[in-house]
Amino acid sequence: MKVEKKILITGGTGTTGSRIAKRLVRSGAGVRITSRRIPAIAGAEHVYFDWNDQKTYRDALKNTDSLYLVAPVGVYEPSPIVVPFLEMASAFGVRRIVLLSAAIIDEDGPVFGKLHHAVRQYVPEWAVLKPSYFMQNFDGQHGASIREKNEIVTASGGGKVGFIDADDIAEVAVRALLDQKP
Template sequence: MTTTGTTLVIGATGTTGSRTAAQLTAAGHRVRAASRRAALVPGAEPVPFDWYDSATHAAALDEVDRVYLIPPLGDSDPAAIMLPFLRQARATGVRRAVLLSSSAIPEGGPAVGTVHQALPELFEEWAVLRPSWFMQNFTSAHSHAVSIREDGIISTAAGSGRVGFVDAEDIAAVAVRTLTDEQAPNTDLILTGPEALSYDDIATIVTDVTGRRVIHHRLSFEQMRDQLATLMPVDFAAMLAGLDRAIAEGAEDRVTDTVQRLTGSPARAFRAVLEREMR
């Protein structure tokens, strides 16, 4: 089904935004690709957008009827800027909003959890995508990928806890369906890959695929927090280290059938994604 309006994809140069914009345009939908830097998505209309610059919001929303929302990165209170934007979006004709959140953050929880809680009151058609950790964390510019390439190490405070890592392409495929299907899900959706893996498992698979030895370096919560605090505010570092601690306690040891159920295709396995992206 091709929508009659325009879909605004915020964060169209990001991990899921770029893939969502590309899949939408490939399927024949009209897309406005919004980003602080030029989002070169074939077939999409690029538009400058900055969460912290309200002067960029009106043009991005012009004639848009649905929007894919990626929160500002590293902001511990995104609701402060996202909720005014969402009220503006509703007033200008947006009728469906799909929010990217996290499997680790429930409705009403910290950070984007507040936006999740507000979404049903703002839009009659909505969805919240709550993916597990991205497989691309090990292949892109993420700190894990950099550490793998430079040192052969993955450092976490997750211990032997397992995670249902998910491919960003699968997240984008679900985003496309929730944005364009005749009926919106009007619920939150937890997205995982087909298996739950520990970081030791990840290190073994990366070693097998790349031929370079990679190990999982287990840190304490405090060590993880302090390491992250060299890159970001300490409160945000503590939150991220706390997510690792929750993994160690089993919070992410699950798999769901959401990708298969919404897209009709099985979720991709980590080894297959690694072979695709690290050839």
Template sequence: MTTTGTTLVIGATGTTGSRTAAQLTAAGHRVKAASRQATPVADADPVLFDWHDPATHAAALNGVDHVSLVPPVGDSDPAAVMLPFLRRARTAGVRRAVLLSSSAIPEGGPAVGTVHQALPDLFEQWAVLRPSWFMQNFTGTHPHARSIRDEGTIWTATENGRVGFVDAEDIAAVAVRSLTDRQAPNTDLILTGPEALSYGDIATIVTEVTGRPVVHRRLSYAQMRDHLTTQVPVEFATMLADMDRAIAEGAEDRLTDTVQRLTGRPPRTFRALMEREARRSS
């Protein structure tokens, strides 16, 4: 690995961004932690950044060699703001870009898939991380975590479909390698945990670890879309419901060796994550 250059981590207060910034600084790399409040993260330099405010972009890019990209949250057309920024980043001297996408969104697909498609033409050094669903969806502020705490219920339209849920710490570890290894991946990387689990399996593990009964309640596609519309714009709610339907059809029932191959260690299991969270809260 190399310690030269400065990395801009966009979304540095988020689930993956905060972990990426912390792991980079712990390894001795210089980091600018970009967020809308310029909040300090680990030992990184905080910098104000808003995807929808181009006036914040120049200062964020100043002196930066590499950039870790998290798309604007809840935006069904992130390319509209991301592509002009990426062109500006290239002009400013950024040499490598690592984009956080999703296992459910292929190159050229909807939303961030358009940015994925454009990235190789913008930078000679690049990577697209396509993680499966986050394990932290069940432990933080995600709607699933809230419904577990408030109702003892997980609501989805995934039926018995299984997902290779992945720990955000493992995603961040792959991001760090993609940003700092001498040779960039120059490809997209699908990241999963070590096992594929249904939402029913998740409910069972949460129940066993916490001692609090949790169940998986199945919704129809239309019910899930309407439920999500109360939380996010209708276009984004429809896309999320489409993803649930794809899970029900088996689209996420897969495992990869990406975390092991890039970090040299196996990915964390969901049970291990829940046990760690239980120890922290005890």
């Protein structure tokens, strides 16, 4: 009996992860979402997951061949947490990883920089998505500054930064997870 391989979505209840999971389910792919809370996405399997508890990694990675990777939120240097997960993912047979990074992060830079190298080290097929600010930030952090001061404050100095819709990020991630290498 052949076991259906899953696409694992870390951060499966988040801004991009939930959108990716819904698209993958609609495409007929086997989807496993990791989070600390149960998502409301019909057709996707849920596995409890905590970056700070390596005992939760095994159930997440079982029968997984592809992975959408969102590093732990709010952690300045996530590689000590994420690299052991990537090592285990490789041992479990994960072959493709799509990493959500950021436009302002160089592969030798802080935060996700070391993860750019790590995904290449542990799997043969990988992609690093580097979007700028999410359009959805207008609902939250930027909405108040727009309403109160008629301005958007970013870390771009005098430069301009494009905002991208999380649905567009999700569409690119789905293609990177599903499309075959040419």
